[in-house]
Amino acid sequence: MANLSLYAVKAVLILDTEGNRLMAKYYPHATEFAAVKDQRAFEKSLFDKTRRTNSEITLLDGHVVCYRSVVDVYVYLVGSTEENELILSATLNAYVDALDSLLRHQMDKQSIQSYYDMVVLALDECIDDGIILEVDEELIVSRVTKRGIDNMDVVLNEQTLMQAYQTAKERLASSLLK
Numbered sequence: 001m002a003n004l005s006l007y008a009v010k011a012v013l014i015l016d017t018e019g020n021r022l023m024a025k026y027y028p029h030a031t032e033f034a035a036v037k038d039q040r041a042f043e044k045s046l047f048d049k050t051r052r053t054n055s056e057i058t059l060l061d062g063h064v065v066c067y068r069s070v071v072d073v074y075v076y077l078v079g080s081t082e083e084n085e086l087i088l089s090a091t092l093n094a095y096v097d098a099l100d101s102l103l104r105h106q107m108d109k110q111s112i113q114s115y116y117d118m119v120v121l122a123l124d125e126c127i128d129d130g131i132i133l134e135v136d137e138e139l140i141v142s143r144v145t146k147r148g149i150d151n152m153d154v155v156l157n158e159q160t161l162m163q164a165y166q167t168a169k170e171r172l173a174s175s176l177l178k
Contacts, residue, residue, distance in 0.1 A: 007130040011078040012123055016109050019047035022073060023119055027130035046076060057085050066092045071108040090135045095126045098140035105177060118144055
């Protein structure tokens with residue numbers, strides 16, 4: 001039996017369409033990525049392997065990598081080969097969907113750079129030190145925006161007219177996109 005550990009995630013990466021790093025979080029238990037040179041080499045080989053494929057899960061250098069391409073960015077979640085791919089994939093999907101909601105369905109390179117603080121906060125709410133904490137997109141979004149689940153529906157008369165219009169527009173857009 002493999003050694004069971006809570007430390008399921010070794011790294012989370014966001015790369016642009018040229019393979020350049022937009023965000024990278026390598027966790028301390030991933031000792032094979034201790035040096036920046038090793039990180040860059042891994043990112044290059046990862047991007048080269050995944051940029052032309054349509055799969056969502058791959059193996060690379062003894063790691064399970066789940067990834068998604070959204071507009072002009074690639075989001076990767078790296079785990080060891082002993083980890084359950086479905087759990088890693090569910091975690092990645094929750095994180096990407098939370099980012100999409102937080103960035104108002106404009107998840108592209110420019111938005112990620114402009115709202116880098118929310119990108120990192122969402123990651124911290126989803127994964128802490130390589131331990132998966134949350135796989136529910138709505139909870140991640142509510143924690144990042146500091147709104148509780150109960151407070152997400154604000155009474156209309158407490159909003160300004162412009163806020164009410166913006167809220168209605170966002171809800172309509174999200175319901176149409178689903």
